Amino acid sequence: xxxxxxxxxxxxxxxxxxxxxxxxxxxxxxxxxxxxxxxxxxxxxxxxxxxxxxxxxxxxxxxxxxxxxxxxxxxxxxxxxxxxxxxxxxxxxxxxxxxxxxxxxxxxxxxxxxxxxxxxxxxxxxxxxxxxxxxxxxxxxxxxxxxxxxxxxxxxxxxxxxxxxxxxxxxxxxxxxxxxxxxxxxxxxxxxxxxxxxxxxxxxxxxxxxxxxxxxxxxxxxxxxxxxxxxxxxxxxxxxxxxxxxxxxxxxxxxxxxxxxxxxxxxxxxxxxxxxxxxxxxxxxxxxxxxxxxxxxxxxxxxxxxxxxxxxxxxxxxxxxxxxxxxxxxxxx
Amino acid sequence: xxxxxxxxxxxxxxxxxxxxxxxxxxxxxxxxxxxxxxxxxxxxxxxxxxxxxxxxxxxxxxxxxxxxxxxxxxxxxxxxxxxxxxxxxxxxxxxxxxxxxxxxxxxxxxxxxxxxxxxxxxxxxxxxxxxxxxxxxxxxxxxxxxxxxxxxxxxxxxxxxxxxxxxxxxxxxxxxxxxxxxxxxxxxxxxxxxxxxxxxxxxxxxxxxxxxxxxxxxxxxxxxxxxxxxxxxxxxxxxxxxxxxxxxxxxxxxxxxxxxxxxxxxxxxxxxxxxxxxxxxxxxxxxxxxxxxxxxxxxxxxxxxxxxxxxxxxxxxxxxxxxxxxxxxxxxx
DNA sequence: AATATAAGTTTAATCGATTAAACTGGCGTT
DNA sequence: AACGCCAGTTTAATCGATTAAACTTATATT
Numbered sequence: 001x002x003x004x005x006x007x008x009x010x011x012x013x014x015x016x017x018x019x020x021x022x023x024x025x026x027x028x029x030x031x032x033x034x035x036x037x038x039x040x041x042x043x044x045x046x047x048x049x050x051x052x053x054x055x056x057x058x059x060x061x062x063x064x065x066x067x068x069x070x071x072x073x074x075x076x077x078x079x080x081x082x083x084x085x086x087x088x089x090x091x092x093x094x095x096x097x098x099x100x101x102x103x104x105x106x107x108x109x110x111x112x113x114x115x116x117x118x119x120x121x122x123x124x125x126x127x128x129x130x131x132x133x134x135x136x137x138x139x140x141x142x143x144x145x146x147x148x149x150x151x152x153x154x155x156x157x158x159x160x161x162x163x164x165x166x167x168x169x170x171x172x173x174x175x176x177x178x179x180x181x182x183x184x185x186x187x188x189x190x191x192x193x194x195x196x197x198x199x200x201x202x203x204x205x206x207x208x209x210x211x212x213x214x215x216x217x218x219x220x221x222x223x224x225x226x227x228x229x230x231x232x233x234x235x236x237x238x239x240x241x242x243x244x245x246x247x248x249x250x251x252x253x254x255x256x257x258x259x260x261x262x263x264x265x266x267x268x269x270x271x272x273x274x275x276x277x278x279x280x281x282x283x284x285x286x287x288x289x290x291x292x293x294x295x296x297x298x299x300x301x302x303x304x305x306x307x308x309x310x311x312x313x314x315x316x317x318x319x320x321x322x323x324x325x326x327x328x329x330x331x332x333x
Numbered sequence: 334x335x336x337x338x339x340x341x342x343x344x345x346x347x348x349x350x351x352x353x354x355x356x357x358x359x360x361x362x363x364x365x366x367x368x369x370x371x372x373x374x375x376x377x378x379x380x381x382x383x384x385x386x387x388x389x390x391x392x393x394x395x396x397x398x399x400x401x402x403x404x405x406x407x408x409x410x411x412x413x414x415x416x417x418x419x420x421x422x423x424x425x426x427x428x429x430x431x432x433x434x435x436x437x438x439x440x441x442x443x444x445x446x447x448x449x450x451x452x453x454x455x456x457x458x459x460x461x462x463x464x465x466x467x468x469x470x471x472x473x474x475x476x477x478x479x480x481x482x483x484x485x486x487x488x489x490x491x492x493x494x495x496x497x498x499x500x501x502x503x504x505x506x507x508x509x510x511x512x513x514x515x516x517x518x519x520x521x522x523x524x525x526x527x528x529x530x531x532x533x534x535x536x537x538x539x540x541x542x543x544x545x546x547x548x549x550x551x552x553x554x555x556x557x558x559x560x561x562x563x564x565x566x567x568x569x570x571x572x573x574x575x576x577x578x579x580x581x582x583x584x585x586x587x588x589x590x591x592x593x594x595x596x597x598x599x600x601x602x603x604x605x606x607x608x609x610x611x612x613x614x615x616x617x618x619x620x621x622x623x624x625x626x627x628x629x630x631x632x633x634x635x636x637x638x639x640x641x642x643x644x645x646x647x648x649x650x651x652x653x654x655x656x657x658x659x660x661x662x663x664x665x666x
Numbered sequence: 667a668a669t670a671t672a673a674g675t676t677t678a679a680t681c682g683a684t685t686a687a688a689c690t691g692g693c694g695t696t
Numbered sequence: 697a698a699c700g701c702c703a704g705t706t707t708a709a710t711c712g713a714t715t716a717a718a719c720t721t722a723t724a725t726t
Binding site for chain 4: 004006007008018019022023026028029052053054055056057058059060061
């Protein structure tokens, strides 16, 4: 195996100490160093194709320039788009990202947190599954800067970036009302996650109790979505519109609606949550609440870097989602 | 800032050397160590919640237990699913993954390779953009174990895992022929990438020159797909079926076909490449060539770990894609 | 001439772990 | 009593970089 070139190799070849090589290559003590020696060192470093060992550097300077990212599932487009944005933006700050999927499991989340802390990440961006108060406390105690993204506990103060789910939900429902819909079905997760329950609360508040809600278990999505839609339709006053509070729920629901031969938007208006290619391929392209993914990612990093520089700072940022109207929810002319 | 607990802290508290602590916690020299002392050390380590600093450990043992993963774009479902599988499986081997998106840029790919090498990854899994022979040579010279996934250069021997694109393409086209289609349009990328050209070659060979091909630039997908479809339809003998050689091409094409009001599969049969939710939401769920993603990921890791243990080994693995038939390509009963 | 200052470089400690080699008493053997 | 041996432990080097402090010369100042 070829050995990597180290400071020592350069030092020996030039005939100086490693310290001097380090000073030269890092442009420190600039004005005190002999120009010819500096030039020679740079030349040799170049010739040997020297690349500093970041592990050694990290150990010494106590900084890894690595961030940990925990998402629910990197293969879900919501997560992967966020990951993409964070990876890109972190690179601009000189940071790399290591990542993991929690699979909505509290235990996996805890394991990933420990794994990342062991690797001395400089900070974490985490999307927490439900029932992770313990993991969150561990994280706070660890004293590593971190930011919660998408999901947070309103009663536990932390850095966080999320959207205003309550308002988003109301925008979606109001849009259906504005388009003449009277009976709105809400399909939502049965969950302890605050942000998802805010989506329910927003809709219910606006409809003043006059809402049909279908609850879906995260591990039985297709089955529960079908049951929810069936019950919406079996109602003496069947719904004339459905608001799906997540992208997976919408995809699952639309497949079933397709198979029933129900016409969208004539018989049923649809609004989804989060963007996906699939919405556009539907014969009646699906209206949806669009989350500001770039802002979510960038604001998270801003908070995180703030927190890395100044441990005291804690901030919560709430962004607005935007309604994108396509043909699934409007009255055909 | 709270300092992490180190071996030294434990050693001081117990009143022994750090060496002994290390031996105990790593279960080395088991039979030579006083049981009471060992118990005490373990107890104190537990009490202080000691977690070894992996950076320090990596420096000493010259192994980081980290892999680098370079995909084209982590927000493309093909990449993110692979990333998911690799992350999961690597974790089983005790490895973490750092990742980056090349954006199909040779320069970014080179930058990522350097970044990952600087961080002393133990190995790399790379999906190369076109015109990256130079970056590939650099990688080979670096002597770090790596595996190419999905894409490879047939003339440059490396570890690689890919699918048999030639055969996959023929399966797709043969399926269309079997279902009575006579004029098949192929929509493919204009690219230097070998694996994508294999898809074209497979189709063309089978159709013996009787194929219409629409070439699409990677940076002008929508525009070029539209042009391709227009030309297919303007032909004196218009096509009765289209094979899209990637998921993005299919999505783009289906959107356009939708807008033209063309009926699938009656007027036009469709076969796509790679799975996506979108295919299922289309009113005529789309048939597609399904890549064995789990196998791709797992075989890559197997090759990589082989290569990490034994630098000499080089192997290329070719997997088969499978045709998944839905309603977009079959004759309606 | 004595001393201060500056320029250029090196020494050596350090980050936190690992590990080969050396050490220390106590014990048994002859 | 002298020696070897062994269990149990420590010493010290090492990984590759960073950096405060110390160290040389040479030059300037008084």
